[in-house]
Amino acid sequence: MGVIKNLKVYGIDYGTSNCGIAILKQDVNIPLPKETIKSEKLLEFLVSLDLSHDDLIVFGLPISMSGRYSKQSFLSIDEAIRVKERIGCKIYFVDERLTTSSLYSEVRGEVSYKKVKRTKDQNSSVLILSNFIQSPENAIALVEKEVYNLKKDFSCYKDILIWDVPINNELENFSIFAKDPWIFWYYYKKGYESTTLISDLKDYYDLIITSKENREKIQLNINCKELMCL
Structure with missing residues (x-):
């Protein structure tokens, strides 16, 4: 610091x-x-x-x-x-x-x-x-993060996990893990619930969307079919 x-x-x-x-x-x-x-x-x-x-x-x-x-x-x-x-x-x-x-x-x-x-x-x-x-x-x-607008069709995924990254897409069947205060604030302001606890999450997701910095954390804690690192 x-x-x-x-x-x-x-x-x-x-x-x-x-x-x-x-x-x-x-x-x-x-x-x-x-x-x-x-x-x-x-x-x-x-x-x-x-x-x-x-x-x-x-x-x-x-x-x-x-x-x-x-x-x-x-x-x-x-x-x-x-x-x-x-x-x-x-x-x-x-x-x-x-x-x-x-x-x-x-x-x-x-x-x-x-x-x-x-x-x-x-x-x-x-x-x-x-x-x-x-x-x-x-x-x-406190650091403002880049908000991503992803050009991808997510309709084929049944369970999506957004892991500590802000995105502006309208999704269905998704969960949010937000440890970073700014990211929590971003989703709360949009009316979305999130969690800071891995125990609140499922064991498996069809898709996990996260940042490159969080790749290792996810691979250690959650299984998924596809991992998208922004």
């Missing part, structure tokens, strides 16, 4: 009502709580920070305990896309599962539950940013 020294780095716990914001204190490399703001004011607030294209914003990505994306995942990604389009800085996602429960565990017996709850958004953003600093290799960069 590269060096983040001398860059502005913020962590965001995005909610439907409020957003907790943390900032990385560069001299000691420690995330600190900054403030909590209304969600509708987030973009305005971030614009006021005068961020450069090299600065970083880390969003917590809501994921169910089973590992699936949800409507809240979509809303967080959608807001992150709005921020990136307006500001142009680098944006990453980190899995925010257990941030709240971890927070309560850390302060149990030291701070009252009500006080923790009042500052939950800020404290969760600190944990989100801390997770990013400690394990940046686990973060997922």
Whole structure:
């Protein structure tokens, strides 16, 4: 990911009502709580920070305990896309599962539950940013993908799997595996359900459509009659 020294780095716990914001204190490399703001004011607030294209914003990505994306995942990604389009800085996602429960565990017996709850958004953003600093290799960069319009007749296929690649074709009898946040967002916005779990998929498909980068992952996990790598 590269060096983040001398860059502005913020962590965001995005909610439907409020957003907790943390900032990385560069001299000691420690995330600190900054403030909590209304969600509708987030973009305005971030614009006021005068961020450069090299600065970083880390969003917590809501994921169910089973590992699936949800409507809240979509809303967080959608807001992150709005921020990136307006500001142009680098944006990453980190899995925010257990941030709240971890927070309560850390302060149990030291701070009252009500006080923790009042500052939950800020404290969760600190944990989100801390997770990013400690394990940046686990973060997922927000990157807009090329959307493919495939010139092929798919009517002869009974079961099609689209594996982590955005296509704009109208298909029947298909499933979608979307691990990449932008790709999940793309299909959710079009009204299509997807999964992040291989266990949700069938053992065999007539056709799997994916990218060249995912060829080996598919060959290890799913059987198919035909594999189309874009």
